[in-house]
Amino acid sequence: METYNRILESAAELFANQGFEAVSMRDIAKASHLKAPSLYNHFRDKNALYQSCLKFVFRQHNAQLQAVFDSQVSYETQLRGVIQVSLKRMADDQNFRLLIQRELLQNDQQRLKFLAQEVMADTCDQLEKILKHLSPEADHHFIITSIMSLVLFHIQIAPMREFLPSGTSQHLDIHYLSDQIFQLIYQTLLPS
Amino acid sequence: METYNRILESAAELFANQGFEAVSMRDIAKASHLKAPSLYNHFRDKNALYQSCLKFVFRQHNAQLQAVFDSQVSYETQLRGVIQVSLKRMADDQNFRLLIQRELLQNDQQRLKFLAQEVMADTCDQLEKILKHLSPEADHHFIITSIMSLVLFHIQIAPMREFLPSGTSQHLDIHYLSDQIFQLIYQTLLPS
DNA sequence: GTCTATAGGCGGATAGAC
DNA sequence: GTCTATCCGCCTATAGAC
Numbered sequence: 520m521e522t523y524n525r526i527l528e529s530a531a532e533l534f535a536n537q538g539f540e541a542v543s544m545r546d547i548a549k550a551s552h553l554k555a556p557s558l559y560n561h562f563r564d565k566n567a568l569y570q571s572c573l574k575f576v577f578r579q580h581n582a583q584l585q586a587v588f589d590s591q592v593s594y595e596t597q598l599r600g601v602i603q604v605s606l607k608r609m610a611d612d613q614n615f616r617l618l619i620q621r622e623l624l625q626n627d628q629q630r631l632k633f634l635a636q637e638v639m640a641d642t643c644d645q646l647e648k649i650l651k652h653l654s655p656e657a658d659h660h661f662i663i664t665s666i667m668s669l670v671l672f673h674i675q676i677a678p679m680r681e682f683l684p685s686g687t688s689q690h691l692d693i694h695y696l697s698d699q700i701f702q703l704i705y706q707t708l709l710p711s
Numbered sequence: 712m713e714t715y716n717r718i719l720e721s722a723a724e725l726f727a728n729q730g731f732e733a734v735s736m737r738d739i740a741k742a743s744h745l746k747a748p749s750l751y752n753h754f755r756d757k758n759a760l761y762q763s764c765l766k767f768v769f770r771q772h773n774a775q776l777q778a779v780f781d782s783q784v785s786y787e788t789q790l791r792g793v794i795q796v797s798l799k800r801m802a803d804d805q806n807f808r809l810l811i812q813r814e815l816l817q818n819d820q821q822r823l824k825f826l827a828q829e830v831m832a833d834t835c836d837q838l839e840k841i842l843k844h845l846s847p848e849a850d851h852h853f854i855i856t857s858i859m860s861l862v863l864f865h866i867q868i869a870p871m872r873e874f875l876p877s878g879t880s881q882h883l884d885i886h887y888l889s890d891q892i893f894q895l896i897y898q899t900l901l902p903s
Numbered sequence: 904g905t906c907t908a909t910a911g912g913c914g915g916a917t918a919g920a921c
Numbered sequence: 922g923t924c925t926a927t928c929c930g931c932c933t934a935t936a937g938a939c
Binding site for chain 2 (some may be wrong): 533536538540541542553598615617620621623624628631632634635636639640643644658659660661663664665667668669670671672673675678679680683684685686687690699700702703706707
């Protein structure tokens with residue numbers, strides 16, 4: 520693999536797990552089998568390297584999701600699919616999840632806007648169409664953000680479940696979790 | 712105020728907003744109107760100061776919640792109250808919320824255990840009792856963690872809502888949000 | 904208890920050889 | 922493009938005066 524991408528992969532892993540400040544250029548260099556000064560042949564400085572990491576990890580994240588939106592199945596099944604695929608993505612690509620959550624914690628307007636547009640906007644728009652069909656009257660923004668919340672948090676909290684009451688092994692199973700999240704959301708959309 | 716508590720308050724603010732690594736002892740000293748070496752008369756090192764911050768901020772967080780659990784109202788009203796009070800606490804005490812979320816990101820077994828026991832366990836146990844009465848058959852662990860998820864996230868993404876589809880000013884109103892979260896959760900508990 | 908001075912190490916970043 | 926050598930500033934933490 521080219522050096523450039525190898526650096527990005529190593530750096531993404533480190534930044535995701537330790538955060539921007541806790542990772543040094545020497546750490547990234549070591550993980551990339553380089554010395555620190557070599558990094559500066561590929562990136563202007565540490566900040567530019569971090570930003571490139573974000574773009575690298577956030578890229579093409581919606582390929583699987585788009586397949587769900589394009590499928591010719593009922594809106595109910597599409598909603599179930601969006602939740603399943605998103606949850607699986609967060610579980611499989613922890614760097615993706617962690618970098619999103621670290622960006623959310625930064626509380627920087629510009630970076631929040633980038634995150635919203637780069638990672639969330641497309642999926643939100645498609646999801647809104649589904650929800651409009653399932654329940655025109657519902658608060659779609661609240662439902663979409665609630666789905667984001669549940670998908671992120673139920674993966675994040677996995678290592679903590681053993682310390683909370685009634686946590687069982689099924690709560691680590693993403694199929695079980697996505698069923699539960701789907702039901703929680705779906706019943707809101709039905710006429711009461 | 713005594714120096715000791717003044718340091719903790721300044722440090723909590725800084726750690727919550729910038730994270731452990733990004734805050735220097737000099738920063739904390741300046742915010743406490745001291746020089747850095749003076750901090751070492753009160754805390755062994757930076758780590759001990761951070762841990763003391765956590766204990767300081769996490770302390771007596773459940774006073775208001777306990778009042779809800781002790782009140783003589785219906786279980787439905789108690790559940791609504793728990794959500795309202797938790798959401799308000801997260802909105803009013805951003806340091807509390809941010810420090811929780813930063814601890815969750817650390818992914819350190821010991822610290823997750825501390826967070827679970829110190830901050831969440833009591834409320835979870837009391838909440839479980841309410842849920843058992845409202846719906847003995849439900850997955851209480853899933854419901855409790857979903858409430859935590861929604862309470863944290865709907866406060867966290869406030870500054871991002873303007874960049875997401877259909878975000879309106881009512882989504883910044885904690886009364887509206889707590890009603891929506893309550894309804895989302897409560898309907899799961901009813902016989903279908 | 905707070906300060907000044909400072910040790911000792913690690914951080915980001917650059918110069919220049921190969 | 923990668924390296925060694927190095928600059929220089931900031932970091933945590935300590936020593937010791939007041």
